[in-house]
Amino acid sequence: MEEGAIYVAGGVNSGFRSGIRPTPLVFARAFGCRLIDIDGNELIDYYLGMGPMILGHNPAQVIEAAKNQLDISVLVGGQTPLEYQAAQLLTELVNSAELVRFASSGSEAVQVALRTARAATKRWKIIKFEGHYHGWFDNVFLSVSPDISKAGDPLNPHVNPGTAGQEISNNVIVLPWNNVELIEAHLKSGEIAAIIMEPVMFNIGGVMPASGYLERVREICTKYGTVLIFDEVITGFRVSVGGAQGHLGVTPDLTILGKALANGFAVAAIVGKREFMNLVGTGQVMHGGTYNSQSISMAATATTLQILKSGIPYRNIDETGKALMDGLRREFSRARIEHEVVGYPAVFNVHFDLKSPTDYRTAMQLNRLRYQNFAFEMLIRGIRILPRGTWFLSSAHEGSDIDRTLDTVREVLKAGI
Numbered sequence: 001m002e003e004g005a006i007y008v009a010g011g012v013n014s015g016f017r018s019g020i021r022p023t024p025l026v027f028a029r030a031f032g033c034r035l036i037d038i039d040g041n042e043l044i045d046y047y048l049g050m051g052p053m054i055l056g057h058n059p060a061q062v063i064e065a066a067k068n069q070l071d072i073s074v075l076v077g078g079q080t081p082l083e084y085q086a087a088q089l090l091t092e093l094v095n096s097a098e099l100v101r102f103a104s105s106g107s108e109a110v111q112v113a114l115r116t117a118r119a120a121t122k123r124w125k126i127i128k129f130e131g132h133y134h135g136w137f138d139n140v141f142l143s144v145s146p147d148i149s150k151a152g153d154p155l156n157p158h159v160n161p162g163t164a165g166q167e168i169s170n171n172v173i174v175l176p177w178n179n180v181e182l183i184e185a186h187l188k189s190g191e192i193a194a195i196i197m198e199p200v201m202f203n204i205g206g207v208m209p210a211s212g213y214l215e216r217v218r219e220i221c222t223k224y225g226t227v228l229i230f231d232e233v234i235t236g237f238r239v240s241v242g243g244a245q246g247h248l249g250v251t252p253d254l255t256i257l258g259k260a261l262a263n264g265f266a267v268a269a270i271v272g273k274r275e276f277m278n279l280v281g282t283g284q285v286m287h288g289g290t291y292n293s294q295s296i297s298m299a300a301t302a303t304t305l306q307i308l309k310s311g312i313p314y315r316n317i318d319e320t321g322k323a324l325m326d327g328l329r330r331e332f333s334r335a336r337i338e339h340e341v342v343g344y345p346a347v348f349n350v351h352f353d354l355k356s357p358t359d360y361r362t363a364m365q366l367n368r369l370r371y372q373n374f375a376f377e378m379l380i381r382g383i384r385i386l387p388r389g390t391w392f393l394s395s396a397h398e399g400s401d402i403d404r405t406l407d408t409v410r411e412v413l414k415a416g417i
């Protein structure tokens, strides 16, 4: 590890970056789909900064827009035309986006959505699902990756804190995902302000919504006056340019966007139906932030969205992503590893030794340790993938990168995992 790391608590600036084998990595450079670490090792990158870099690490147009903006303004404590351009693009791309508010991280944007839902319904309780991640704040960093032995009844899970020092709210109900009857039983109380979920569960496991599940949740939210919030921080612009909601055809009331929205700049957004977003617009619901819609980030956001809207990046990602998913299936089958590759060309998950989990508890039955060993063996051979099973693709990955990745998979499997 770099010597200077002794000055940073734990050597990392996000808790999710600690505990990575062999040691927290320190990088010197990034370009295209490549990372260079401080020892000069070149890695093909499927982390992509935990998802944002959908156009790769240094897409010329985005970098140019940000550089140009540096000479114009950085932070004005007011508005610039850029944020209106970016917001308009979001309303064109995302079905639920009638109005937009930009924030500086997904975690913050989630808070705006929850506050808005409570204000709109005058109710206090929120339903979240076991294994879903909505940021690291006290009221949602609950039952994200609980120890199953302490997680209680699968149909009525305990609300497990994720960290020391966390204030636990009595207003959060944790349920297993993909079980609409349980949700309806709770909604009938008339006390639930909002349901928040990842519409495809990518943070833990890579779990797809059961057929008809999202549609039914949409229906009962409307029936019982509960606000439906899709957290599309990962799925946004990756499942499709219109996110999971565009691809799966279910429109929530409010949506959280982040990550691929700005190709690595610190931007997130809460978007949604006018009737809810107007509560924020009129100031009844407070949403602040010194760095919200900072000019350089907005220049990057507007340019990223224009490029995504053109559809061009997806042509490449569809091809390379499908080739990679198919290639992985082929290699794991050859090595006689029971596996499943689920998801979409721009974001998918690999499961070892159990097929088709439906929720957190079943996803925990996957052979995670075996996968972590696989990811480690890939890393030391120059391919960086997430130990939790997720792969992110960018439009900078080329066919030759996929070939090299699959060659490495073959080598790793031959050596045995």
Ligand SMILES: Cc1ncc(COP(=O)(O)O)c(C=O)c1O
Residues within 6 Å of the ligand: 050, 104, 105, 106, 107, 108, 110, 133, 134, 135, 136, 198, 203, 231, 232, 233, 234, 258, 259, 268
């Ligand atoms: C689904 C989901 N929601 C919210 C967040 C929090 O976003 P941020 O890290 O920008 O605060 C993340 C981050 O990984 C996420 O995956």
